[in-house]
């Protein structure tokens with residue numbers, strides 16, 4: 001049985017003092033969960049979040065990184081830098097980065113490779129937009145994105161990659177894919193991985209769903225055959241609400 005991994009993506013929200021307060025309130029609420037709990041926080045919160053999550057079961061992730069180790073890249077942060085302060089996870093290729101910051105399948109692939117090089121675990125986002133969904137090419141789009149993202153990785157690396165299936169039309173809109181639809185898309189990604197890297201790898205890889213996950217729909221989504229947890233945006237900003245999502249099975 002695969003474990004459940006539930007990650008919060010705070011996006012560009014929460015000041016350090018808010019992050020500290022959040023963790024204080026949130027940690028006791030999720031201390032008994034069997035799921036892996038991750039908070040992906042803005043760069044400026046990382047250090048505070050790491051310190052305050054130390055004695056808890058909460059893991060800390062970043063929301064992006066550069067693929068180079070160091071150099072003349074003003075404003076960027078490398079995987080080596082993230083690792084140096086104890087960050088464990090990093091979101092790569094979120095649709096907002098693809099849409100607003102010129103992230104491509106190629107840079108996503110480079111960043112995943114760099115994440116592994118520096119000992120970080122990538123959470124890689126794929127997902128179709130509304131137009132693609134209406135055209136009926138969802139499966140084609142998300143399996144291709146997955147293939148390009150994972151290109152050149154070893155089987156072991158693929159096993160340790162978390163994939164987040166996030167239909168773009170469901171992000172921040174309050175619209176969620178039905179659990180059946182979301183599960184079918186996740187299954188298609190898993191089948192693609194089986195074709196490329198073998199059944200054993202595909203059975204192990206964690207594939208999350210993201211897009212308007214909230215406490216009222218988490219149980220249904222996370223109880224399907226193939227969805228292994230979620231990447232949660234808006235609903236991860238409130239400790240009680242996010243804890244309810246983490247404790248979806250209680």
Ligand code: PGA
Nearest residue numbers: 171172211212232233234
């Ligand atoms: P949302 O965001 O939960 O606010 O829809 C999810 C995400 O973008 O990861």
